Amino acid sequence: MSLFGEVPQATPVAVFKLSNDFKEDPNPMKVNLGVGAYRTDEGQPWVLPVVKKVEKIIVADNSLNHEYLPILGLPEFRSSASKIALGEDSPAIQENRVGAVQCLGGTGALKMGAEFLRRWYNGNDNMKTPVYVSAPTWENHNSVFANAGFEDVRPYKYWDAEKRGLDLAGFLGDLETAPKHSIFVLHACAHNPTGTDPTHVEWMQVAEVMKRRKLFVFFDSAYQGFASGCLDKDAWAVRYFVTQGFEMFCAQSFSKNFGLYNERVGNLTIVARDADNVRRVLSQMEKIVRVNWSNPPSQGARLVAITLNTAELFAEWKDNVKTMADRVLLMRASLQAKLQVLGTPGTWDHITQQIGMFSFTGLNPKQVEYMIKERSIYLMASGRINMCGLTTKNIDYVAESIHETVVNVQ
Amino acid sequence: MRQTCNSDGGVGSTENVQVRGITLLPIFVDTPIAAPNPETKLLADFKKDTYLSKVYLAGREYLNEEGQTSVSPLIGKIMQQIGTDPTLCPEYPSYFGLPEFTRRATELVLGRDCHAIVENRVLGVQTVGSTGAVRLGAELLKHWYNVSGVWCGPVYLSSPCDDSLAGIFEAAGIQDVRRYRYWDTEQRGVCVQKMMEDLEMAPEQSVIVLSASAHCPTGSDLSQKHWRLLTQLMVRCMFFPFFLLPAQGLCHGDFEQDAWPVRLCASLGMELLCAQSFSHSFGLYGERVGHLLCVLKQSSTLLAVQSQAEKQVRALWSRPSVGGARVVATVLCNPAHHVEWQEGVKSMVERGILVRERLREKLRLLGCPGSWDHLIQQGGLYCCTGLNVQQVEFLEKRRHIYLHPNGCLNLK
Numbered sequence: 001m002s003l004f005g006e007v008p009q010a011t012p013v014a015v016f017k018l019s020n021d022f023k024e025d026p027n028p029m030k031v032n033l034g035v036g037a038y039r040t041d042e043g044q045p046w047v048l049p050v051v052k053k054v055e056k057i058i059v060a061d062n063s064l065n066h067e068y069l070p071i072l073g074l075p076e077f078r079s080s081a082s083k084i085a086l087g088e089d090s091p092a093i094q095e096n097r098v099g100a101v102q103c104l105g106g107t108g109a110l111k112m113g114a115e116f117l118r119r120w121y122n123g124n125d126n127m128k129t130p131v132y133v134s135a136p137t138w139e140n141h142n143s144v145f146a147n148a149g150f151e152d153v154r155p156y157k158y159w160d161a162e163k164r165g166l167d168l169a170g171f172l173g174d175l176e177t178a179p180k181h182s183i184f185v186l187h188a189c190a191h192n193p194t195g196t197d198p199t200h201v202e203w204m205q206v207a208e209v210m211k212r213r214k215l216f217v218f219f220d221s222a223y224q225g226f227a228s229g230c231l232d233k234d235a236w237a238v239r240y241f242v243t244q245g246f247e248m249f250c251a252q253s254f255s256k257n258f259g260l261y262n263e264r265v266g267n268l269t270i271v272a273r274d275a276d277n278v279r280r281v282l283s284q285m286e287k288i289v290r291v292n293w294s295n296p297p298s299q300g301a302r303l304v305a306i307t308l309n310t311a312e313l314f315a316e317w318k319d320n321v322k323t324m325a326d327r328v329l330l331m332r333a334s335l336q337a338k339l340q341v342l343g344t345p346g347t348w349d350h351i352t353q354q355i356g357m358f359s360f361t362g363l364n365p366k367q368v369e370y371m372i373k374e375r376s377i378y379l380m381a382s383g384r385i386n387m388c389g390l391t392t393k394n395i396d397y398v399a400e401s402i403h404e405t406v407v408n409v410q
Numbered sequence: 411m412r413q414t415c416n417s418d419g420g421v422g423s424t425e426n427v428q429v430r431g432i433t434l435l436p437i438f439v440d441t442p443i444a445a446p447n448p449e450t451k452l453l454a455d456f457k458k459d460t461y462l463s464k465v466y467l468a469g470r471e472y473l474n475e476e477g478q479t480s481v482s483p484l485i486g487k488i489m490q491q492i493g494t495d496p497t498l499c500p501e502y503p504s505y506f507g508l509p510e511f512t513r514r515a516t517e518l519v520l521g522r523d524c525h526a527i528v529e530n531r532v533l534g535v536q537t538v539g540s541t542g543a544v545r546l547g548a549e550l551l552k553h554w555y556n557v558s559g560v561w562c563g564p565v566y567l568s569s570p571c572d573d574s575l576a577g578i579f580e581a582a583g584i585q586d587v588r589r590y591r592y593w594d595t596e597q598r599g600v601c602v603q604k605m606m607e608d609l610e611m612a613p614e615q616s617v618i619v620l621s622a623s624a625h626c627p628t629g630s631d632l633s634q635k636h637w638r639l640l641t642q643l644m645v646r647c648m649f650f651p652f653f654l655l656p657a658q659g660l661c662h663g664d665f666e667q668d669a670w671p672v673r674l675c676a677s678l679g680m681e682l683l684c685a686q687s688f689s690h691s692f693g694l695y696g697e698r699v700g701h702l703l704c705v706l707k708q709s710s711t712l713l714a715v716q717s718q719a720e721k722q723v724r725a726l727w728s729r730p731s732v733g734g735a736r737v738v739a740t741v742l743c744n745p746a747h748h749v750e751w752q753e754g755v756k757s758m759v760e761r762g763i764l765v766r767e768r769l770r771e772k773l774r775l776l777g778c779p780g781s782w783d784h785l786i787q788q789g790g791l792y793c794c795t796g797l798n799v800q801q802v803e804f805l806e807k808r809r810h811i812y813l814h815p816n817g818c819l820n821l822k
Contacts, residue, residue, distance in 0.1 A: 003615065003650065003681060004706055007554045010717035013724075037501060047500050059493035067471060067479050068695045104538060107728035115581075120441045140724055147549075147725035149583075216437065247437040261502040264731040272438050283444035290447075290574055291581040294541035297731040298696030 013139070014380065022378045030376035031394050033385040037261055038226075038324050038357070041391045046324070048259045050316040054303050064302070069295045071286045073102020073267075077301040080308035081267035084231060085188075085221060085238055085250050092242050092271050099270040099278035101285050102296045106222045106253030107140060109268040110185075113218060113249040114148035115288045116281070121216065122181045127151045130182040132174065134158035136382065138192045141185055141220070156184065159194045164350045164362050166196050168205070175209040181216065188221035188250065189234040190356020193384040197227075197355055203237045207244050217241055217248035225257045227356040229325030231318065247272050254304050256357070257321050263300025328357065331390040338399035344406055359385050363405065370409045375401040448573070448815070456812045464810035467819035472660075472690050472758065472791060474822075481693040482754045484747060488740050492733075503732050505723045506716075507536020507701075511735040514742035515701040519655060519669045519684055526676050526705045533704040533716050535723065536730045540656055541574065543685035543702035547652060548582035549722045550683075550704070551617060554715070555650070565617045565652075566609065568592035570816050572626050572654075575619065590618075593628045598784040598796040600630050602639075609643060617650045622684070623668040624661035624790025626654075627818035631661070631789060637671045641678060651675055653684040659691050659752065661789040663759035672703075681707050688738050690791060691755055697734025765821050766793065794818045 018034040040046045058064065072078065078100035083093065092098050103109040114131075122129045127149045133141040135155035145153050156178070157170025175184070186206075191197055198206060210217060219238050225231045238250055254265040268285075272278045289295070307313045336351040351359055363371065363383040371377045377398060379385045390398060449468065456466045474480045481489070492498065506512060512534035516527065526532045537543040548565075555561045563586030565579050576587045590608035594601035609618065620640075623631050632640065644651060653672050659665045666673070675682050688699040704719070706712055723729070741747040763786070770785045785793060797805070797817040805811045813819045 003555055004711045004715050005708070007711060007714040007718055009714045010721045012717070045499055045501050051500075055493050059490050065479055066481055066694050066696045068689075104727035104731070105729070107724070108726075111726060121437065140728070143721070143725040147722075255502075259500050261500055262729070262732040264727065264729065273436060277438040277441070280441045280443045281438050283446075284441055286447070287444050287577070288581070290541075291577040292541070292545055293538035293698065293727060294574070295539075295696075295698070297538065297698040297733065299733040300731060 018378050018380065021372070025376050025378075027376035029394075029397055031378065031389060031398055033377060033379040033389040033398070035386050035389050036357075037388070038256065038259060039388045039391075041327065041393075043389075043391055046259055048317070048320040050307060050313055050320050051259060051303065053316070054306050054313060057306065058299075058302060066298070069102070069298050069301070071289050071295050072100075072282060073296045074298065074301045074305055076309060077265075077305040078102050078267060080305055081252055081254070082269040084224065084308065085235055085252055085267075085269050086242060086271070087232065087235065087239055090239065090242060096275045097272050097278055099272065099282045101268040101270070101282070101289065102301055103251075103266040103268055104293060104296060105255055105264040105266040106220065106251050107144065107266070108264065108293075108296075109251035109253070109266040110141070110144045110218075110220060111148065111292070112268050112285060112288060113251055114145050114150070115292070116285060117183060117216070117218075117249075118149045119288070120281075120284060121183070125149075130154055130179055132156040132178060132182055132184045134185070134187065134191070136193055137185070137187075138220075145183075145185075150183075158191075159196065159360065161362070164347075164360070165353075166198055166202065168198070168202055171198075172205060172209055175206065175213065175215065178213065178215060180214045183216040183218055184210065185218050185220055186237070188219045188224065188238050189236075190223035190227035190358070192222070192356070193358045193380070193382060194360040195354030195356050195358045196350075196360070198237070200236065200240070203240060207241055207246075211244060211246070217246050219248065219250040221250055222253040223256055223356050224252070225318070225321040226325055226328075229322040229329070231321070242271055247277070254300070257324075258300075258304060258307075258317070260300050260303065263303070264297060265300035265304050328387045331387045331395065332359070334392075334395050335387075335390065335399060338395065339402060342399060342403045344399075344403040346406060357386055357388055359387055361385055361402070363402070367405045367409045370405045371401060375405070377401050452812055452814075455806070459810055461810040464812070466812045468812050468814050469820045469822075471695055471820075472693065472822050479693055479695060482751070484741070484750050484754065485692060485694070485737060488737050488747070492736055492740070498736075503536075503729050505720045505729055506534070507730045508732055508735045508739055510743055511699075511739040512536055512701065514739060515686060515688075516703055518658060518665060518742065519672055519686060519703055520676055520705075521666070521669075521673060524673065524676055529709055531706040531709040531712055533706070533712060533719060535702045535704075535719055536735050537685075537700040537702050538727055538730055539689065539698040539700040540654070540685045540687035541578065541700070542698070542727070542730070543687075543700045544575065544578050544652075544654070545582060546702050546719070546722060546726065547683040547685060547704075548579045548584060549726070550715075550719055551650075551652075552583045553722065554718050555615075555617075561615060562586060563617070564588050564613065565619060566590050566612060567619050568605075568621065568625070570627060570818075571619070571621075588612075592625075593630065593794060595796060595798070598781070598794070599787065600628075600632055600636075602632065602636050606639065606643060609640075609647070609649070612647065612649065614648045615650065616647075617652050618644065619652045619654065620671065622653045622655045622658075622671045624657045624792070626656060626790075627792045627814060627816065628794035629788030629790050629792040629818075629821075630784070630794060632671070634670065637674055641671075641675055641680070644675075645678065645680065651680065651682045653682060655684055656687045657690040657790055658686065659755040660759055660762075660791065663756040665752070676705050679707065681705055688734070692734075692738055692741075692751075694734045694737065697737070698731065699734035699738055762789075762791070762821055791820060791822065792818055793821050
C-alpha cells in the first residue's frame with residue numbers, strides 16, 4: 001500500500017493550462033496573450049545584448065571560481081541591487097541601515113521575507129498576524145505566505161471592475177480597518193495582473209494610513225525599469241516610503257528587467273532603523289536561508305553585479321530595459337488607437353493608462369471564452385493580457401477580434 | 411516561546427526614534443541576534459590566525475593540490491560552449507527543472523533499467539542543491555505522507571549528521587526529529603547493532619534519513635550485508651527511507667556501488683526519497699545543482715504526487731536556476747563526456763585514498779597510540795578521526811590545525 005496513495009491532484013495553475021491549449025491549437029492566426037515573459041516584435045524571447053556581453057566576460061575570466069557563495073549571497077550583488085531599488089543617494093543607505101539577502105528570484109525573496117516575519121514579527125512564531133494581498137494579485141502571493149505558516153491571508157480591495165481603475169476608497173478603507181501590525185503586500189509598480197498603479201498622491205495617502213496604523217510594508221518589485229522605461233520613476237513608491245521612515249522589506253526580481261528568467265536572480269532588501277537592527281535581522285535570515293537552499297546560485301547574481309557595477313554596462317542595460325518598455329508602450333498605444341478607429345463600444349483609455357506587462361482589458365469570462373474558442377486568442381479568464389504577446393503583425397487581428405467579441409458577446 | 415498578538419498592539423517597544431526629523435517606527439527591535447554558526451566561527455578564527463603553517467580541515471568542498479576548488483578542463487570547456495551558445499533560451503524552466511537533467515540524474519542513481527523507471531513510478535525534481543532537495547522532500551512528507559492519518563514524524567537522523575539537517579525538517583514543520591546511534595567513538599566505526607536497536611524502537615511509518623555512501627561527517631558507511639539487514643527491518647516496520655547521496659561516485663570511485671543501498675530498496679519495491687548533490691562530483695558548488703528523487707509504489711499515484719510537488723516548489727523558490735544543471739545534463743547525455751567525467755571522478759577518489767593511506771602510515775611511523783585503520787576504511791570527502799573534544803581543541807590552539815569539534819575533517 002503506497003503511503004502517498006491518497007494524495008489528491010492539485011489544481012493546475014491556470015496560466016499553464018492556457019499555454020498548453022495554445023500550443024495544441026492548429027489555427028495559424030493564434031495569439032498567446034497569456035505568456036509571462038517579454039517577447040520581441042517577432043514573438044521571440046530576447047537575450048539582452050548587455051547580458052550576452054557580460055556572459056562572455058564571465059566565461060573568459062579564469063579567476064572566477066565555483067565555490068559556494070556566502071549564505072546571504074554575493075556581497076557586490078546584494079548592495080548594488082539594493083541601490084537600484086532605493087537609489088544611490090538613499091538616506092537609508094547613507095545612514096547604513098539597509099541590508100539584503102540574495103534569493104532565488106522574486107519568489108525566493110518573498111519566501112525569505114515571509115519566513116522571517118512569521119518567526120520574528122509581531123511576537124515570536126505568530127502565525128495569526130493577518131497578511132493582506134491585493135484583490136486581485138499574483139496568485140503565488142497567497143501560497144508563499146500560507147506555506148510560510150501564516151494562517152490568515154486576506155485580500156484588500158484594489159481593482160474596481162466597473163470603473164476599470166483603482167478602488168482607492170476601498171483600499172484606504174481596508175487599511176483603516178486592518179488589525180494593527182497586519183502585513184500588506186504592495187506592488188511597487190506595474191501591478192500584476194491589473195497594470196493599475198496608485199498615483200503619487202494616492203501612494204502618499206496609503207503611506208499615511210499605514211504609518212498611523214502601524215502596518216508592515218512589504219513591497220514586491222518585479223518590474224522596475226520595465227514599467228515606464230525609467231528605473232527611478234518605477235521606484236518612486238518604494239523610495240517615498242523610505243523617506244517616510246518605514247522599516248520595511250522589498251522583494252526584488254531581476255527576471256524581467258534582465259531577461260534572466262532561468263537564473264533566478266532576486267534580492268530581499270531590508271530597511272531598518274539602524275545598523276544594529278540590520279545586523280540582527282540578517283543573522284536570523286542566515287538561519288532561514290540555511291534550511292531552505294543553503295546558499296544561492298552564483299551565475300545570475302554575478303552577471304547582474306558586474307553589469308550594475310560597471311558604468312558602460314550599466315548604461316547599456318538601462319538602454320536595453322528602455323527598449324523593452326518602449327515596445328510595450330507602443331503596443332498599448334497601437335491597440336488603443338485601433339480600437340478607437342474601429343469604434344469598439346466602451347472606453348479603452350485604460351489600456352494606455354495602465355502600465356507594465358499586463359493589462360486588465362475588462363473583457364468578461366464569456367467574452368474571454370469567445371476570444372479563445374472563436375478567434376484562437378488566448379488570455380486569462382480575468383481578462384488579463386500580456387502586452388508582450390502583441391506584435392505589429394498580429395495587432396490588427398487582435399484589435400478586430402476584441403471588437404467582434406465586444407459587439408457580439410455580452 | 412510563543413506569544414500571541416492582540417489586535418490592538420503588538421509585542422515590543424513602541425518607542426519611536428527620530429532621525430533627521432523623521433519618526434522611524436520600530437519593527438525589528440525585538441529580533442534577537444542569532445547564535446553564530448559554529449562553522450562560521452571556526453573559519454573566522456582560522457582567518458585571524460597568523461601562524462604561517464595553519465591548516466583548515468573543516469571545509470565542505472573538494473580542493474585540489476593548490477588548495478583551491480576547481481572544475482575539470484572538460485567542465486570548463488562545456489561551460490564556455492554554453493556561455494557562448496546563441497540558441498539557448500532564457501525562458502523560465504519548468505518547476506521541475508531541466509527534463510534532460512532530471513532524467514539523467516534519476517538514471518544515475520537507480521540505473522537505467524530499474525523497474526521503477528520502466529513502470530513510470532518515479533518523480534525527479536531539480537532542486538537548489540541537496541539542501542533544497544531535503545527541504546522539498548520534507549515539505550512533501552509533511553503535507554502528503556499518509557493523508558488519512560495525521561503524520562507528524564518522527565524523522566530519524568544519524569548521530570552525528572550534517573548539522574543543518576534537523577533544522578530543515580523543523581523548518582518544514584516536522585518538530586519530532588530524533589536520532590539513531592551511528593558512530594561509535596570507541597570502535598571508530600558504525601555501531602550497527604546500536605543503530606538497529608534504536609530503529610527497532612521507532613514507531614511505524616517513521617522516516618529514516620540514511621546516507622547511501624560517504625556519510626557526512628564521519629565517512630563511515632554500512633556494509634552491503636548490513637544494508638540487507640537494515641532494509642529487512644525497514645520493510646517489517648514500514649519505515650520510509652530518505653536517502654542522502656551527496657557525492658555519488660566519489661566514495662568508491664564506482665557510481666553503482668555508491669548508489670547500491672538506494673537500488674536495493676528500489677528493487678525490493680519500497681517507496682523512498684533520495685536527495686542528490688552534484689556539487690562535489692562536478693566542482694559546481696556555487697551553481698547549486700541538486701535533485702530530489704521520489705520512488706513510488708504505484709504509478710497511479712505519480713500524477714497526484716507530481717502536482718503536489720509542483721505546488722511545494724512554487725512556494726519555496728518557484729523554479730531552479732538552470733546554469734549548473736545544463737552543464738551536468740550536457741555531460742551525462744554525451745557518452746564520451748560521461749566517460750571522461752567518470753574517469754576524473756575516479757582519479758579524485760584515488761587521490762583521496764592516497765591521502766588516507768599516507769596519513770595512517772605517518773601516524774604508524776610516529777608510533778601514535780591507538781588504531782588508525784578506520785582512516786582507510788572510511789570513504790569520500792570526510793574522515794572521522796576519533797579525536798575527542800579536548801584533543802581537537804589542542805590541535806586548534808597549539809598546532810593551528812582546525813577540525814570540526816566532533817573530530818571529523820575534510821580530507822582535501
